[in-house]
Amino acid sequence: MAQRPWLAALAEEAGRRILRAAGDPPFRIILPGGTAVQPRQGETRFTLSVRRWRTLAAMLLDPESGFAEAYATGAVDVDGPLEEFCDEVYRRRPWPAARGAAARLMWRYLEWTQRRSLRGARRNVRRHYDLGNEFYR
Numbered sequence: 001m002a003q004r005p006w007l008a009a010l011a012e013e014a015g016r017r018i019l020r021a022a023g024d025p026p027f028r029i030i031l032p033g034g035t036a037v038q039p040r041q042g043e044t045r046f047t048l049s050v051r052r053w054r055t056l057a058a059m060l061l062d063p064e065s066g067f068a069e070a071y072a073t074g075a076v077d078v079d080g081p082l083e084e085f086c087d088e089v090y091r092r093r094p095w096p097a098a099r100g101a102a103a104r105l106m107w108r109y110l111e112w113t114q115r116r117s118l119r120g121a122r123r124n125v126r127r128h129y130d131l132g133n134e135f136y137r
Helices: 005-021 053-061 063-073 082-092 101-113 118-128
Strands: 027-030 046-050 076-079
Touching: 005 027, 005 053, 046 053, 046 082, 053 063, 063 076
Parallel strands: 027 046
Antiparallel strands: 046 076
């Protein structure tokens, strides 16, 4: 089925918004209809392929959680090393200054509690992965 021009334009704008929300990292996004969106400048090091429109919408609403969920379910693919991809996005993400003092305080708290350390990694594993099978039933 051929993609409608208005849908292609809408999808391209959605891809550009995701790139902006991620701080314009060096990756291109291939959208479900096949449209590719490039960063504004520089070469691309990674390609993010989005398989479903619903995934694109989730990534627009909440880029970080939307991507994590999509990657976990196989709704997106990353061409390139995933750890480097995530590091690149993490380093470039915009500071939430426009969201107010409460958001900045929460941001700093999360940054402090989620630093990359062996202790922090162990704490995250205990919180997220040691839930047990009973939790999922």
